[in-house]
Amino acid sequence: MNTMGLFGGSNTNKLKLPEPKSHHFFLEKGLDLVTPPYQTKPGWMREGSENLYVDINGGFTTTKGYEAFDGQSSPSEQNYTILDVTITGSFAADDAITGADSSATATILEVDTATRTPQSYLVLGKVTGVFNASEDLKVSAVVQGNTDALQAEGSGSTGKLHAQYKNLVADLYRADIAAPTGSGSLLGGEMLDDVKYVFRNNAGDTAADLWKSTSSGWSQVALGIELGFISGGTTEIVEGTVLDGLVGGAPGQATLTRVMLESGSWAAGTATGKFIFASQTGTFEAGGVTVAAAGDLATIAGDSSAITLVAGGRYKIELYNFGDGMRMYGVDGKSRGFEFDGTVFGPIKTGMASDIPTDVVIFKKHLFFSFAASDQHSGIGTPYA
Incomplete structure (x- = not known):
């Protein structure tokens, strides 16, 4: 591209622009989903804003963080259970209890002997089964008390207790969520058909692995x-x-x-x-x-030969349907470009001597890979050729 007309030569004529003027406003109003955009006054948040929410003290604020995720149910969506008990031995937080007759099990989040005196109760998480209204409760096969009523889910006696118990049960489930096995930070990822996929170096930093979210946590995807x-x-x-x-x-x-x-x-x-x-x-x-x-x-x-990915790449991915369903098309700046449909991983050959693309884009049914100053693209609707 010839740029002399833009940046070179000796033309002394200069485009005269007005001096910029700055103004400010406070982000303190709140959320406005009704007023047309051109009539909305400064300081209001519009629908579609990301990572912001209305503050209980007025205005709006940024999120405090993100929920841990690996495909299992969200910790913050879990509920607790209240179980009235008579304590004859001792119960403690984190104890695993079992109903002697029902064989129901749970983890103790908190033991409360004061809120509803003289009735004591256990706050439970990860309950499986249903405890009987009157049965012994065991910890490590030793009876420590008995139930006095049927269990009740999410029934904290005050709003404050309900919030505290929700936090306890979320922490219990959150401890089960782990990162994909490997070393270093995640290298990139994408969501396809409601499943999250991420890349991370293996434990020895010798190659990158592909992982998918499942109901039981991250599961490694064989590249084939x-x-x-x-x-x-x-x-x-x-x-x-x-x-x-x-x-x-x-x-x-x-x-x-x-x-x-x-x-x-x-x-x-x-x-x-x-x-x-x-x-x-x-x-x-x-x-x-x-x-x-x-x-x-x-x-x-x-x-x-086994398909492998070089360690340490940074993944850039586009989703597109060339006719056989939505698939991922990506590059990492270290390995060949690839296609992945959630099951089958296929490296894409471009013919470049150093076949290591750094960027990917899809335009007008062409798959484009970039190599420094060179762009290579596929035929129309044929991402491999």
């Missing part, structure tokens, strides 16, 4: 295996079929989860790309491969 091929055709090899090697004493065999066509076509017998699968038996050796004993359908140069 790749096998390059050339001379594919004229019978197209498709996902879900079993690929068999034609060479060797124990030829490789694998069920294909993705077939990535990078150039050529199956019809012309010039298809080139890679097969992706989760596991294999045997060893793929240089030569032909087939599906359902249909003959030599493509050529491979050797055995497959």
Whole structure:
């Protein structure tokens, strides 16, 4: 791009702009969801503001932090249970109790012997089952008291106690939430189909791992295996079929989860790309491969290799549907660009000598990867080619 007309030359004419004037206003009004934007006076917060909420003392304020998350139920949404008891031994916070008859279990959050004297009660979290109205309660198989009534959920006698008990039960559940296993900070992430995915270096800092949120916490996603091929055709090899090697004493065999066509076509017998699968038996050796004993359908140069990600990248991800559902397309500045649909991870080859893109964008059905001063893009609707 020629920029001399903008920044060079000796033109002394200068654009005269008015002196900037500053003004200020206090962010103290509150939330206004009714007044049209052009009529809203300074200081009001509009709908859609992020990380802000109306303050109980007037005006609005920033959030105090974020709830811990790993896919399990939110700690702040959990509830406590009140259980009236007669104490014959001793109960303490964090004790695990069991009903002698019902086999119901719970964790003690607090023991209260003063609020409703002479009636004592336990504040419980993580209750499983239903305690009987009259049964012994055991701690480590030793009876420490008995129930005097059926349990009652979320029934603190005052607003203050209710808030305190909600905080106690949230802390109990929050202790179960952990970060993805590994080292260092999270390298990036994205949400796809209501599931959160994040990247983090492994414990040895030798590679990056992919994790997904589940109802039981973070679960590592296997990246799978790749096998390059050339001379594919004229019978197209498709996902879900079993690929068999034609060479060797124990030829490789694998069920294909993705077939990535990078150039050529199956019809012309010039298809080139890679097969992706989760596991294999045997060893793929240089030569032909087939599906359902249909003959030599493509050529491979050797055995497959595990898909890996270089440690220490910073992930940039775009979501897009090229026709087979919404998928993630990303780069990390350390490894090849990739596609991921929540199950299958596929590295994308661009043909660059150093195939390590630093930015990604999708425009007009083209997938763009940038490499310093170079941009590479796919064909229309074909992110692999």
